Amino acid sequence: MLLLIYGSRFLSGIYYCLRVFWCAAARMTELELEQRMNIKFLVKLGKSGNEIRAMLVQVYGDDAMKKTAVYKQVRHFSEGRESVTDEERSGRPATSRTVENIAKIRQIVRENRRLTVRCKAEQVNIDRETVRKILTEDLDMRKVCAKMVRKEFTKEQK
Numbered sequence: 001m002l003l004l005i006y007g008s009r010f011l012s013g014i015y016y017c018l019r020v021f022w023c024a025a026a027r028m029t030e031l032e033l034e035q036r037m038n039i040k041f042l043v044k045l046g047k048s049g050n051e052i053r054a055m056l057v058q059v060y061g062d063d064a065m066k067k068t069a070v071y072k073q074v075r076h077f078s079e080g081r082e083s084v085t086d087e088e089r090s091g092r093p094a095t096s097r098t099v100e101n102i103a104k105i106r107q108i109v110r111e112n113r114r115l116t117v118r119c120k121a122e123q124v125n126i127d128r129e130t131v132r133k134i135l136t137e138d139l140d141m142r143k144v145c146a147k148m149v150r151k152e153f154t155k156e157q158k
Contacts, residue, residue: 035065036073036084043077096130097138105134109141 035056042052049071056064065073104124108115117135121128135141140152 031060031063032065033084035060039065039070039073040077040082040084043074049074096126097134101126101130102134102138105131106139109135109139 038056038059039052042055047055052074053064053067053070056070101124105120108120108123117128117131120135121131124131
């Protein structure tokens with residue numbers, strides 16, 4: 001939501017902070033979060049899973065959560081769960097898309113825009129897909145004739 005209001009011209013630090021904030025909901029969309037809040041409220045009112053699902057379909061239509069997801073949330077909230085966001089999961093933390101690696105990729109691109117994503121990945125010793133995401137999402141770049149350039153040009157560059 002904030003990204004749409006302010007556009008894609010965030011400083012990388014601000015963009016990273018917003019991204020961490022939005023990812024705290026564990027890849028959850030605003031709509032899903034809203035529906036979970038409604039489910040929690042309706043469970044506290046004593047509504048059944050079928051009633052809750054019918055209400056969600058009435059309000060959200062095709063965008064309503066699937067039946068199994070509704071029942072799962074009803075079960076969680078009935079058992080006493082209070083948080084509407086997903087719990088922290090165990091597993092390997094993401095270590096490739098760091099501020100240091102973003103700075104390294106930015107420097108490599110400044111030195112030679114014609115390097116392939118594979119060459120950049122080998123220089124920094126991270127996965128190609130991670131380098132591609134850094135280029136497109138963090139540095140706001142896109143490919144134009146084998147060069148990585150800014151997505152939005154200034155008036156002089158057009």
